[in-house]
Amino acid sequence: MRIRPLFSFAAACRLAYDGGDMIDAATRLADYLHRFYAPDEFPALLHQAESWAIARPLKGLRILDGTPVFRNTLAKYMALLAAGAELYVPPPSVMPGDTAVLAMLAGCGIHVADAVEGGFDMVLDCAGAHAGLNPRYGFAELTRSGVPRFAGCHHPVFLADAGVIKMIETCLGTGESFFRAMEFLGYGDVQGRMLVVFGYGKVGRGLVYYALRQQMDVVVVDSVERSTEVPGGVRFVHAGDLKAVHAVLRHAWCAVTATGVRGALEEVFRGGVPDGLLLANMGVEDEFGGSVPTKRVLSDKKPLNFILEEPTSMCYIETTMALHNAGAVELLRPDCPVGVFAPSAELERELLGIVSLKGRLASDLPLLGW
Structure with missing residues (x-):
């Protein structure tokens, strides 16, 4: 059944009398997205598209957006097009993407072009893949893993991952998608089994x-040391105690990495992997290192959730994408600082307020301290 669009995006587009092709493309994307998602799954991006269709804060700006291309990424593009941006998307390189969605972009008014074309006003980057470019206003970076590539950068770099909003995606969204991916692979029967989680960040x-x-x-x-931080019923083992780590792994069903550090488990598995132990990686980097053959890890060491049609469900990633988009507007500020800087608390409160009021995740936000 087709989901009837709520909110007032169509009305906002009618008010944007100078919108032209960009507004038409944004409207087509909104119509397409409502076939798959209810409005409460992407309230922040819908609100952004509505308000930007009138304000047009990015009108005429050439923007390269390196966000991984999947169906829910189209909602991010919708808001940028509504804002008046001339949008460019590079082919997948650092991160995987959905080739079927990529093939749709030209019909949505979005240019698919290699980043070497240059001449961009700003770059909305992911993992620092395009840190070598020279955009007029600067960068908005999606991930903390991309920060080292901006060392010594003479442009402003808005870091979406420095704020609290990214926790919705990296904590709730990535956790949920790991279990969706395991079920997709036929490992859905998890109750009572032992899961060893390497890394206790977001x-x-x-x-x-x-x-x-x-x-x-x-x-x-x-x-x-995390023994006082883990929830009740969860055991903690220090990574430096290899004897204790190996003892746990001998009885585990699956070990999953979430350290964010390349080769973090190199020493752990130098003596081999216990028979029958499933291995999975949820980070961008190869956290197992050379001591574990690529084929021994599910999805060949790539982030496991990227085997899914939607690696992170819309409701968990849309607020992060809205914050990343908002970074483009922040870069236009005359007092924008050079180098990496975090989103303002005011900006994050505004987006979280929309999700709390109109999003289906409202009941989950207190789990993250909001």
Whole structure:
């Protein structure tokens, strides 16, 4: 059944009398997206598209958006087009993408072009893949893993991952998508099984949260003392105690990495992998290192959720994409600082307020302290 669009995006587009092709393309995208998503799954991006269709804050600006291309990414593009941007998307390189969605972009008024074309006013980057470009106003970076590539950058770099909003995606969204991916691969029967989570940052916390919801036996391994931070019923093992780590792994069903560090588990598995132990990676980097053959890890060491048609469900990623988009407007400020800087608390409160009022995740936000 087709979901009837709510909110007032169509009305906003009618008010944008100078919108032209960009507004038409944004409207077509909104119509397409409502076939798959209810309005409460992407309230922040819908609100952004509505307000920007009138204000047109990015009118005439050439923007390269390196966000991984999947169906829900189209909602991000919708808002940028509504804002008046001339939008360019590079072919997938650093991160995977959906080739079917990529093929749709030209028909949506979006240019698919290699980043070397240059001449961009700003770059909305992911993992610092295009940090070598020279955009007029600067960059908005989606991930913390991309920050090292901007060392010494003489442009402003708005870092979406420095704010609290990114926790919706990296904590709740990544945890949920790990279990969707495992089920997709035929490993959906997880109750009572032991899951060893390496790393207890934002991604690790989300993995533990969803594992406990599915009544798994959970062990956290981290190089930082976390014994007082893990939830009740979760065991903690320090990564430096290799004997204890190996003892846990001998009884585990699956070990999943969420350290964010390339080769973090090199020493752990130098002596081999226990028979029958499933291995999965949820980070961008190869966290297992050379001691574990690529084929021994599910999805050949790539982030496991990227085997899915939608690696992160719309409701978990849309607020992050809206914040990344908002970084483009922030870059236009005359007092925008050079170098990496975080989103303002005011900007994040505005977006979280929309999600709290109109989003289906409203009841989950208190779990993250909001």
